[in-house]
Amino acid sequence: MRNFKSYRKEIAIGFLSVLAIFLLYAGVSPMPLVAVGVLASAAFLMTKSRGGLAVGAAGGKRPAKAPSPLSFEDIGGQEQAKKELIEALDFMVKREEIRKLGIRPLKGILLTGPPGTGKTLLAKAAAHRTKSAFVAASGSEFVEMYVGVGASRIRDLFKEARNQAVKLKRGSAVIFIDEIDGIGGKRDGGQQREYDQTLNQLLTEMDGIQGDESVRILLIAATNRKELLDPALLRPGRFDRHIQVDLPDKKGREHILRLHARNKPLEDGVSLERVAEETFGFSGAQLESVMNEAAIYAMRDDRDQVSQADLTQAIDKVMMGERTDRETTREERERVAMHELGHAFMAETLRPGSVAQVSLTPRGQALGYVRHHPRKDSYLYTKQALEDQIMIALGGAAAEELIYGGRSTGSRGDFEQATGIVRTLIESGMSELGIVHPEALTQVEWARENASILDGLMDRTRQHLAVNKDKFYEMLDVLAKEETLSGDRLRECLAQDAGGGASSAHAAS
Template structure:
């Protein structure tokens, strides 16, 4: 409004001077420069668009978020400090200033912040960390001051005693000063620290900061101390029950066929985030649309899992000889996996997806977080099964096992660093590379011998079944188990112990190096 008045008066003055016969051209030029400078300064100091509008209204509730029961419970408890201020005050509890949501991408941190806006009767403003970053000095700090000022003003305007400011990807401006930032970023962070717990901080209305990041390790220590971010809530990948809950939420209202088994899909999707599960359900529905079907079947979900894990099918056309070799390779993985833990092979395919020419997908018996030396060795065996099956059948290996070797070497290195090798307990920081390399080679050599002996009884049968896999392109784990039961050797059954598997190994055959 002030800008319009100034421009109007200025134009009137110029017209009056022109009417009197004065040379107004220099004045007109200076006025144009002043207006241009004014507009530029307004753009530089402008706050994020989302904070200029009315408080954001999100219709997301905590009931709509699956797989994060612990994180939701912690966040709701913290938000109760805003809802029940009188009770909290009577107990002498200091109100929380900030809540930091951390965890892998796609686990629902932003969604939980939206649910917080629905749960609490507070003014809610949101912005991304990148919106506070500018090339002009002082702009970021000004935007921080402005969003807090607006939060307090809106709370007073709506007669509320609290406001929530949500900052997504706070690591952009909250990195450790002098290490992950430069001077302008430091000024912005300093202003944020002052607003959260500084001399001018007020308790009425109270401003609660909710921030999200997947890089808490780079945040400045002053930002993480009590009095600023009082709570750090881990929003982690969901377990099997959590994945099942998310799948039920995502498939609500979708036409599912009678053969769809959500429990089976939840087991197959070990390590999936909430975002990946949402993408999985969406891809299954797209497959149904592509096939002109009215219902989503279990097979469509199976193909959707492959797509989310490995990517879309590629246009590569391997030769018959390459397809045969890939099939032999994948059967090697599948045999070792099934011998170690019956019922774990879910799907075998030689259809190229992403960078893989084929892969075996496994179903873990349960989500595991600790592993013994025997379990690590068994997983190395599974990784080596593909190349050793090629060696038994063709007498040589191919470059397709490159990813398997990387995984096997990583597992062997984990054994050494965790004190599960011949070296015993070691200090990883002072462990010489030559000693580590020697021990890793020894572990891989021993497991290679063991895996070769496991596969040797199947040398003649692998080739015949590989022909069947090439014809079908993809086969279900149940079909593979039927074949394995008919060809399994009693001596092999006696040697193999039923040891729980590690997280599923895709057994993929990569492209040539």
């Protein structure tokens, strides 16, 4: 049987209608009453729409539900981060032990690292492990031009977490705020801005000054810009643990690939270890995209299983974009071929056996590309290794100068990569400037040193390529006809030089 709440809308409409008729009969205009009703309805609707946090705050409440059954075993490539997080979560699980030892419960855990590394997944797994209620929000949801709205939403967020814990009969709740730098940025001491008040409210809630302490709340936040956060937010007693969530290594990448391959039929002989080797620097999100795109390629060809070739194409797509149907003139095509051969020749000169394929297939914004064999994961680089990377990047522009007497706009991305490596050289104290703080250099000094390093390496690159100038035209015929050139065919051509000019030139430099 329906109760009074089910009829309150009809009752209110009937009451207002009778009141309006009575006022008309009494000779009183009902328009002020109508205006008040309209304003009240508008205010109510705005409250409903504004309060719609992802956790259901301020009117948009969702029914309480348990966290998704995601465990730490379902997350790959973050063994160290998982170990640190599990240790921190034990303070919520082992309540009697921490009470006996007088340990203060953790208030917050900050996950920092590049995008796509699994910070949100770690937060969900944390809620599942501690059997806690789980609510989530993004930092941007608290930023408003209206004063007090953000602070109100923070209060609603913590209130909703407590309410869900009570409904689920849980003694704890995990709140996850993604991109917390949206509300936790450093305060500059100026006038009270909206997000300053929002941050102040967040600090108050984390300190437990307000609210029901019978439900223990753990705040997990994620950001890839930790340096922007306010020091008051980072101190112990608020975010007690700072856990770095880095890009996965080879072993971690293979683990992630196997997790995402569980629901995908793979052909016999498919090597996920090889895919892991070829995806150095990929995040977990990019690896998931590789597996998904590979399955799409298999579906396009009406095949029931994913092949190794599908995975190879998927890696290229994630790195450089989808293959395009961009048409180029013959002159442009030949220039692109010479440009890519310049990269390939320099790579083989400085790192023999590194080139897997040279292609003229347009992908994304690139009209051609060079695929390299996977290298071992490296996290430290010598000056020689960085200079080799710069010279390989400059190889395309140097080849165009050698063959055509000038460069094209196709070298723009190569120069951006080269200048980025030069910056690493300077900041690492491996330039002629010696050990120097980057902020101590003026723009003129930066430009002078950058030009000095790049000009010197460009000269060395030209010398390397000049030795194999005749080989460009020989490889051009093969590349223009077949659109691809294998690394083995490239090495066969270079090996025909009995004098070993390329090797001697490299040794002389």
